[in-house]
Amino acid sequence: MTKGGMETVEVFTSEGKGRGLKAVKEFLSGEVIFAEPAYAAVVFDSLTHLICHTCFKRQEKLHRCGQCKFAHYCDRTCQRGAWLNHKNECSAIKRHGKAPNENIRLAARIMWRIEREGGGLTEGSLVSIDDLQNHVENFGEEEKKELRADVESFIEFWPPQSQQFGMQYISHIFGVINCNGFTLSDQRGLQAVGVGVFPNLCLVNHHCWPNCTVIFNNGNHEAVRSMFHTQMRIELRALGKISPGEELTVSYIDFLNVSEDRRKQLKKQYYFDCTCEHCQKKIKDDLMLAVKEGEHKPSQDMVKEVIQFSKDTLEKINKARSEGVYHEVVKLCRECLKKQEPVLGDTNIYLLRILSIVSEVLSYLQMFEEAADHAKRMVDGYTKIYHPNNAQLGMAMMRAGVTHWHAGLIEAGHGMICKAYAILLVTHGPTHPITKDLEVMRVQTEMELRMFQQNEFMYYKMREAALQNQKIQVMPEPSAEASQDLFVKKQ
DSSP states (O other): OOOSSOTTEEEEEETTTEEEEEESSOBOTTOEEEEEOOSEEEEOGGGTTTBOTTTOOBOSSOEEOTTTSOOEESSHHHHHHHHHHHHHHHHHHHHHSSOOOHHHHHHHHHHHHHHHHOSSOOTTOSSOGGGSOOOGGGOOHHHHHHHHHHHHHHHHHSOTTSOOOOHHHHHHHHHHHHHHOEEEEOTTSOSEEEEEEOTTGGGSEEOSSOSEEEEEEOOBOOSSSGGGOBOOEEEEEESSOBOTTOBOEEOSSOSOSOHHHHHHHHHHHHOOOOOOHHHHTTTTHHHHTOBOOSTTOOOHHHHHHHHHHHHHHHHHHHHHHHTTOHHHHHHHHHHHHHHHTTTBOTTOHHHHHHHHHHHHHHHHTTOHHHHHHHHHHHHHHHHHHSOTTOHHHHHHHHHHHHHHHHTTOHHHHHHHHHHHHHHHHHHTOTTSHHHHHHHHHHHHHHHHHHHHHHOHHHHHHHHHHHHHHSOOOOOOOOOTTOOOSSBOOOO
């Protein structure tokens, strides 16, 4: 069995963690360590008619499968590329009468591939589906109940003419999905749109301050000749210099939580205790829980009261966002900021969460000047907390830069877009659609900045005339479905 592009890494036993991957050669910042196509992947239930089922890109017009009426594709190229994986699914959906939920569909796609190829190592894989951890023995009562329901639904959906599997093996597959299902995003990286299983990626252990990042690349089918097409895949990229023999790590969850909360989340979702230096020494916890200093330093009771108020407000905000009542979101955020600002420090995570939401929603409502002020404070806080090459920091910096640009604050906007571009060159690479978009913005804002520096009055007159003749670009609608965690956890 060839390693199929995995020659630069090797499996080893990582102390206290089980299996892991380490580098065989030196990697520099931004280098792709390995790329891996999905073993199996599906679109989320709520987006099956909006997202291509092959490349997971969001498109305005999709071609629907004429047989099952369920699967949707960008074009004939994507439809032909999907047929091997969709063939059995298509007939099963017709027989069943409707498509089952995403968990059942993903399990079925995995099983059909095992039926075709066996459960052992496949081309380019360092580990088989059979050998992946399922953690079923760690399930709580509620999870066991959900597992039984999933198994029953799967058996009901699974065609009688297909290879039959035992209950224990079906449970294993659902356990693998539960703790190894990787979040797939659309081509702009703005929304979580699906879930897939990538066996080699499952070998990469967690670290809260990792040396790698994982980016989903939707592939490219735009070239006329198919030999130049690239397939949908994940890419493991180095965040800095990695030496031969060094373990490769990624962060399974967003770093923007205090160490105790990160450890609880990791234990609940992935069934292990994080022993990384950042958790053990509580590094950056002081920044994330910062309060105002000086003569009017707030009391502990006041801090607790404001944090509880922030938590309660975030719940109300999530409800209002899910209902699309964005003016209510803004009102709640303003009320919360008024309470927070005399008490919480500039890097406090509860303040940063409100600033992130309000800047995004205000941008969507085209209230750019107020949004820019909040976005600036947000990225200033993020810069002090996140790894300098963190993808979340890069995306936030890009959003803040675009907001400043729309607000007419060209100097600050161009500076933020340049910083975002530098980060995303490392995390996403120069050919990723997001990086390409950012490069266009960088060139455009650089041109506008030169004009501004030469004649500020003329710049604003031309900008005003341009806005009168052309509708300003509407920012993407705020999405509550964006996921900052690496792996999907069934809710």
